[in-house]
Amino acid sequence: MLTNDRIPGVYLEDVFSTPEPELMTGVPAFLGLANSGSLNTPQLLTLWPQFEQHFGKSLSDSYLGYAVRGFFENGGRLCYVVRIKEATQSALQAGLDAIAPLDTIDLVCAPDIMKAEKDTDIWMMQKAILEHCQLLGDRFAILDAMNRSTPEIQQQKQRLSSINGALYAPWLKVPSLEKATGNGQQATGNGQQATGKTKLFEVPPCGHIAGIYARSDRAAGVYQSPANYVLEGVLDLSFTVTNTDFEQLNLKTATTGVNCLRSLTGRGIRVWGTRTLSSDPSWRYISVRRLFLTVCRWIDRNLADVAFEPNEFKLWLRIERELTAYFESLFRQGAIKGNTPQEAFFVKCDEETNPPEIQDSGQVVTEIGLAPTIPCEFIIVRLIHGSTGVAVTT
Template sequence: MVDYQTKAPGVYIEEITPAGPIAGSGTSTAALIGTVTANLPNGQLGVPVAVTSWSGYVAAFGGFDRNLNLPFAVRGYFENGGTLAYIAPIKDMAGLPAALDALTRVPDVSLVALPGVVDPAVQTTVITHCETMGDRFAVLDGAPDATPLKNDGALQTQRGGLLSRNGFAGLYWPWIVISDPTVAPGAAPATLTKPPSGHVAGIMARSDNQRGVHKAPANEPVRGAIDLAYPLNDTEQGTLNQKNINALRSFPGRPPLVWGARTLTDGTPWRYVNVRRLFSYVEDSILAGVRWAVFEPNNTGLWKGLERSITEFLTRVWQSGALFGRTAAEAFYVKIDDELNPDSTRALGEVHIEIGMAPVRPAEYVVVRIGIWDGGAQVNEG
């Protein structure tokens, strides 16, 4: 602040630039909900606690219990690249609503998992939470099923009850086989079969940090998994993929991989995990980045400031490879004008902005055409 009392009388100009650059919001913080080993008092149940490592989780909630899924999911989350998670401990599913309500007060969560719970009604509660928040994605476990292609099987029945209109959830299957960390030193090694959601959430965090939220979190190794509970073949996965069930696959010479990137929706616009999460990221970033405009005079100066801030941010999003187009103008547009904001709208204290984006979608099918070449003649496809 300039002390004008020390200056000569006159006119002085100060430049103010409230329309600062929009910072990208975080996308890789997970909320993991479930039963912990420690016997917690009622006052701590449902209360999210931030942890940044497996050792931090152990200090707060105890270690492994072979009968619980949450501890293995948390370790898998950090093994696969997660750096921050909120643990919401519950005694049973009766505590889920309170835990989800508490998580509405933790704004940096972007991934939500309920490891090992495959009841469609319970999972739908988590999906509804993510849809209501608008910036969260539910990472769900598929039901253990020895006959996954049967229409009356557990996996198919579960999937049928989970359709999410705007794609705020993904279903991952099969469960993974891990080394049993509870085996005493010197004893024979043993394995456990556990749900993949915690590991997948960690993979999403890793992919976000290494490539960006626009990259589909697929064709990624599942660290800590030594095998899969069900070895899918291509035909079986083709059937499940049509129903938007994301497979985990094993290929020769490779560790188990996430081999699907679809959301639980029948609608094409929100079919892919990365598209849904990209829009959530952009919406969250703009929401926080233009908060300066609230209560400013609703005039063309404000409109230009908003347009400038949002355009600059979306240009950076396009430059990162998240939007399709040879130029920024082909990749997105920002509209804020008299047509959107007539006198009647401004009289209500409202300013309306329209944004369109062309997101990149994953190359889910790579088609290679190969044939016999006669040395100068056209390829004869066979």
């Protein structure tokens, strides 16, 4: 509070509005096996050395520590780690239930499910992760292909289908946590051999990829594809993806594909793929799906209270006004395409989307269309606000 000395008894008070906290993206939850720490309890990490402080030294046969290290090496800044009991579906589900309430994460990784003895167990756990992401509607799964041949990876891909996940192959050769320095500096990221005798360890790529997502989001926005980035902290791949392998995993006749990691002469080891696991052409690309997931997170944060207001013209006007302002900001950033805002998006919330039966049910329905790739080619979704939150239907 500021006083005015010229007018006794009069006080001037400056009221500053609190800025809305930034909606962070590229924030994963890692689920896996650890040496110590509470089970099924999300732990926030902002630096790689914090992993050992909370979970002890990485287990010799666990991939969790490698995933978290790879995340920070590749540009990640914030993640949650959840220690699960074992690499089984029931233990995984307990971990997924633990991260369900977190509204700060938008990625899910579970590298240690690749330790399951049966392929069917791996597929079932990966499906559980995809179902978790679908149910929550605010997060995306980064899944690991099996450390197998191209035909077997192709078979794995065919068993998975979701708009909220992507599959990456092959595995990575990285310095062992038993020999590498704490920050993994012995790995160069460009495929060159590290100096000295460095023990290599083959690991699933999800943690490194999550770091790439975080780096790409900061550099270009969630609406840009997290591809063509060099993988840091990686010395080699478990196998070389040839042009034939790449074509088999990404058939032109198929709507889904496997995002390959490729060692390119003179260019390092790079992410070479941008596809989701969806057969729906509208949701083929990771950047498009993550843009819509981010939009849904923004709506859930900023318009969660509309379900408790009278479903009438004043509310419809507020929804259209706030969504239009948000989409105009996306348009200015280049997240949605068009020469004018009208070519890039539309918002519709009126008596047509909210007939009497909808109003009587206590819901508020808004129809939105965004053009993430081509002007006027809208992907249209319906937002249904209810007492339990916001549901999105296509």
